[in-house]
Amino acid sequence: MKTIDYPIYNEKLIVNKLSNGLTVYIQPKPGFNKTTAVLGVNYGAIDRTFQVNGKKITQPAGIAHFLEHKMFDKQDYDVFELFNKTGARSNAYTSFTTTNYLFSTAESLKENLDILLDFVQIPYFTQEKVQREKGIIDQEINMYQNDLDNQAYFKIIANLYPDSALATDIAGTVKTVDQIQLADVQLAYNTFYRPENMSLFITGKVDPQLAMTWIVNNQKNKATPQPQVLQRENNFVENSQEHVEQFKMDVARPKVTIGLRGNDLVPTGRDGLKYEIAISIMFDLFFSENAVEYDKLYRDEIIDDSFSWEFENERSFHFAVLGCDTKKPADFIKQMHSIIRMIPNQIVNKTSEFILQKNELLGNYIEMMDSEEAISGQFDGFIGEPVTIYDEVAILNELTLADVTAIAKSFLSKATMQEVMIRAADND
Amino acid sequence: MKYHVANGVQLQVVPTEKFKNTKIMINLTFPTDHRNFAKLALLAELLENSAAEYQSEMLVSRKLSEMYGASYGVSVLRYGNQHTLQIKMTYPNDDYLPNTDRNLTAEIFTFLQNMIEKPFLDNDQFNLNSFKIHQTNMINYLESIADNKAFYATLQLQKLYYPNDPNHGSFLMGSVDALKQITSKELYQYYRQVLRTAEITILVGGKVDPENILDQVHQFKTFSDRSITPYELTVVPAAIKQPLTRSQSIEGAQSILSLGYQLPIYFGNSDYFAAMIFNQLFGGSSLSLLFTNVRERDSLAYDIHSNYNSLFGMVTVQAGIDFQNEAKVLTMISDQLNKIIVGDYKDTLLTGIKQSLINQHRSEGDHLAALMDKQYLQQIMQISISDQDWEAQVEAVSRDEIQRVAKRLKLRATFSLNSREATDEDN
Numbered sequence: 001m002k003t004i005d006y007p008i009y010n011e012k013l014i015v016n017k018l019s020n021g022l023t024v025y026i027q028p029k030p031g032f033n034k035t036t037a038v039l040g041v042n043y044g045a046i047d048r049t050f051q052v053n054g055k056k057i058t059q060p061a062g063i064a065h066f067l068e069h070k071m072f073d074k075q076d077y078d079v080f081e082l083f084n085k086t087g088a089r090s091n092a093y094t095s096f097t098t099t100n101y102l103f104s105t106a107e108s109l110k111e112n113l114d115i116l117l118d119f120v121q122i123p124y125f126t127q128e129k130v131q132r133e134k135g136i137i138d139q140e141i142n143m144y145q146n147d148l149d150n151q152a153y154f155k156i157i158a159n160l161y162p163d164s165a166l167a168t169d170i171a172g173t174v175k176t177v178d179q180i181q182l183a184d185v186q187l188a189y190n191t192f193y194r195p196e197n198m199s200l201f202i203t204g205k206v207d208p209q210l211a212m213t214w215i216v217n218n219q220k221n222k223a224t225p226q227p228q229v230l231q232r233e234n235n236f237v238e239n240s241q242e243h244v245e246q247f248k249m250d251v252a253r254p255k256v257t258i259g260l261r262g263n264d265l266v267p268t269g270r271d272g273l274k275y276e277i278a279i280s281i282m283f284d285l286f287f288s289e290n291a292v293e294y295d296k297l298y299r300d301e302i303i304d305d306s307f308s309w310e311f312e313n314e315r316s317f318h319f320a321v322l323g324c325d326t327k328k329p330a331d332f333i334k335q336m337h338s339i340i341r342m343i344p345n346q347i348v349n350k351t352s353e354f355i356l357q358k359n360e361l362l363g364n365y366i367e368m369m370d371s372e373e374a375i376s377g378q379f380d381g382f383i384g385e386p387v388t389i390y391d392e393v394a395i396l397n398e399l400t401l402a403d404v405t406a407i408a409k410s411f412l413s414k415a416t417m418q419e420v421m422i423r424a425a426d427n428d
Numbered sequence: 429m430k431y432h433v434a435n436g437v438q439l440q441v442v443p444t445e446k447f448k449n450t451k452i453m454i455n456l457t458f459p460t461d462h463r464n465f466a467k468l469a470l471l472a473e474l475l476e477n478s479a480a481e482y483q484s485e486m487l488v489s490r491k492l493s494e495m496y497g498a499s500y501g502v503s504v505l506r507y508g509n510q511h512t513l514q515i516k517m518t519y520p521n522d523d524y525l526p527n528t529d530r531n532l533t534a535e536i537f538t539f540l541q542n543m544i545e546k547p548f549l550d551n552d553q554f555n556l557n558s559f560k561i562h563q564t565n566m567i568n569y570l571e572s573i574a575d576n577k578a579f580y581a582t583l584q585l586q587k588l589y590y591p592n593d594p595n596h597g598s599f600l601m602g603s604v605d606a607l608k609q610i611t612s613k614e615l616y617q618y619y620r621q622v623l624r625t626a627e628i629t630i631l632v633g634g635k636v637d638p639e640n641i642l643d644q645v646h647q648f649k650t651f652s653d654r655s656i657t658p659y660e661l662t663v664v665p666a667a668i669k670q671p672l673t674r675s676q677s678i679e680g681a682q683s684i685l686s687l688g689y690q691l692p693i694y695f696g697n698s699d700y701f702a703a704m705i706f707n708q709l710f711g712g713s714s715l716s717l718l719f720t721n722v723r724e725r726d727s728l729a730y731d732i733h734s735n736y737n738s739l740f741g742m743v744t745v746q747a748g749i750d751f752q753n754e755a756k757v758l759t760m761i762s763d764q765l766n767k768i769i770v771g772d773y774k775d776t777l778l779t780g781i782k783q784s785l786i787n788q789h790r791s792e793g794d795h796l797a798a799l800m801d802k803q804y805l806q807q808i809m810q811i812s813i814s815d816q817d818w819e820a821q822v823e824a825v826s827r828d829e830i831q832r833v834a835k836r837l838k839l840r841a842t843f844s845l846n847s848r849e850a851t852d853e854d855n
Contacts, residue, residue, distance in 0.1 A: 361497065
């Protein structure tokens with residue numbers, strides 16, 4: 001067991017890797033009433049092709065998300081009912097690379113920790129239950145289909161990473177979900193839901209020593225799975241020629257999304273986080289409300305408050321997506337290109353803007369420190385070393401404009417781009 | 429700690445050392461009048477993005493970054509019959525800032541004074557360029573609401589629920605037509621009137637010295653005496669002969685079914701706690717009858733939920749479904765309501781729901797924003813409930829009371845947003 005102190009913020013993190021491989025992180029928040037716990041599995045929507053003990057497996061799209069749904073459904077009860085007896089709230093979500101199960105409660109922490117660990121570690125799958133889940137998931141997929149921003153987002157990722165596991169929505173499609181059978185669910189579970197592939201993060205009202213004892217005792221009763229040799233296969237083929245793909249849908253104004261696929265190598269651990277923070281600052285220097293470039297596009301009515309960008313850096317891929325509703329879609333694409341092209345040369349001149357942006361980010365991190373949701377959401381237990389919000393602040397403080405410039409050049413010199421435009425038939 | 433700043437101007441400070449940030453909330457309020465909806469919405473947009481000192485969105489934003497990423501927002505809200513312009517700020521405590529000689533609280537109040545009392549004007553009107561940009565942005569926003577189908581459906585339901593009652597039935601941000609007609613001069617005159625006549629309530633929470641906050645608030649020249657005429661906050665809809673139904677076809681993958689029921693029980697009424705628990709039982713939680721039966725058992729909807737608004741005396745239900753299942757889902761919704769009326773649910777479910785309400789109530793203490801919202805609501809309703817009392821009242825709710833509440837639900841409006849494209853390969 002190891003304790004990491006963050007004296008500036010009066011915070012600490014306790015880390016313990018248990019003998020079965022499960023890593024437990026506890027970040028107490030004295031004075032808080034509530035506790036939040038997240039059990040993360042290093043397994044997400046892209047992990048559909050892999051070799052286990054030398055055997056190559058390919059599974060239908062949406063399997064990780066399907067498994068997440070199925071974990072709650074037990075022989076004669078739903079896991080929500082167990083949490084509810086204590087008044088806890090629970091939820092789960094699946095991303096491209098992780099699956100997370102969480103609860104928050106002001107009461108009965110031990111009982112809820114046992115519920116969380118047991119329901120994820122003791123599965124109950126039957127053919128009939130697998131079949132029944134498909135109806136709800138179809139409705140969930142249709143709900144995402146109804147959300148045009150969501151559609152634009154997944155279409156641009158599909159074009160950045162054609163014919164790959166990233167090219168399908170996290171939930172899969174009605175067709176691929178229909179292909180999922182009991183054996184697929186069991187195989188995915190046995191391959192990925194293993195203690196060494198999971199992490200438990202707890203924050204809020206918690207006595208770390210006591211909670212650690214509860215968790216160790218809970219894990220003692222569980223069999224350790226047989227060792228296996230796992231190789232994930234996420235080989236992305238090269239991007240096709242840059243083009244604007246158009247879709248006709250019923251939208252008020254055209255929705256344009258621009259994607260940048262990173263083709264450079266991102267370091268792991270803290271250096272990876274430094275890369276992420278640097279790229280975020282790079283985009284802020286040109287595309288946040290603080291930037292003169294943004295201000296000009298805003299005044300020219302090429303963008304408005306619907307403009308947003310995000311950068312995703314995950315296991316085996318990293319990309320940026322910039323999007324806007326605009327009546328001037330062609331101008332938008334042209335202007336964004338010309339700004340992105342000049343970033344490597346212009347960024348070194350933004351000295352005062354860089355200081356401003358660091359100020360802003362520092363404040364944003366301090367704001368997150370008051371929220372258990374933000375603290376646990378920001379935590380990543382799968383990048384080799386634990387990195388908390390407080391570590392991110394330390395990385396930010398050390399970051400120089402020269403670092404950001406170097407990282408921006410590394411990203412942009414190899415990045416490839418695609419565009420998606422959703423417009424109504426009468427938007428022209 | 430409560431302070432009387434001037435007639436009609438109140439300050440409430442909630443000192444706490446639990447958080448690393450401080451929050452300020454300034455509410456300017458008056459009785460709802462739909463003729464002001466578009467004006468107040470556009471005013472909020474202008475006050476958020478410009479002032480004489482910071483003449484563009486970029487300059488406002490840079491000032492905020494300079495104050496360690498302080499967040500600042502202006503929005504319009506309605507609390508029952510109360511139309512509200514709400515100004516909010518969050519900023520980090522000096523303790524956590526590298527530059528120890530700064531007094532961020534004083535800087536933040538100076539900033540607020542600039543934004544509220546010194547708008548970006550040309551003569552007697554808002555600067556025209558800035559006015560036009562934000563007017564256009566608002567119009568674009570209103571036109572794009574139809575893209576967000578669930579929200580669009582909610583607005584249509586509201587309109588149907590309050591027929592011929594634009595004060596409660598129309599969208600709080602106004603309409604495209606109303607926005608187009610506003611002139612810069614007229615809007616500035618309206619703003620002056622708002623500053624002169626609105627009731628003002630300021631709340632500040634965090635690690636602050638209340639006396640110092642009071643001094644800061646006294647710096648505002650516009651926060652002076654005004655006369656306030658009390659009015660009824662809760663909304664009672666006009667009686668209707670029969671429930672109204674409307675449907676509209678859209679291009680999309682899913683249909684959205686929305687229902688509005690009248691439930692004449694308001695915050696502060698003796699049945700309020702029973703009404704709140706009724707909603708959790710009906711569709712307000714993941715244990716509710718709608719969630720467990722329509723979603724989990726019959727797989728008819730991924731999203732189905734109910735809401736209870738205790739200032740409007742209204743319960744709404746919304747579900748994302750396949751168009752072909754509409755009749756089935758409607759029957760199931762009314763079946764779940766009947767189950768509550770006849771008491772057909774387990775004791776453990778009711779105990780669990782009470783437990784989870786209490787658990788959530790205790791958890792709210794960890795969110796400064798939630799604490800301040802709660803404080804504000806109790807203040808405008810002039811009802812003060814201690815945490816112990818709140819929990820005791822939840823515990824005391826009986827099956828009979830819930831049954832009585834459920835019987836009072838009266839369907840007023842059903843709106844369906846229909847998409848016939850959806851494919852359901854299972855059926």
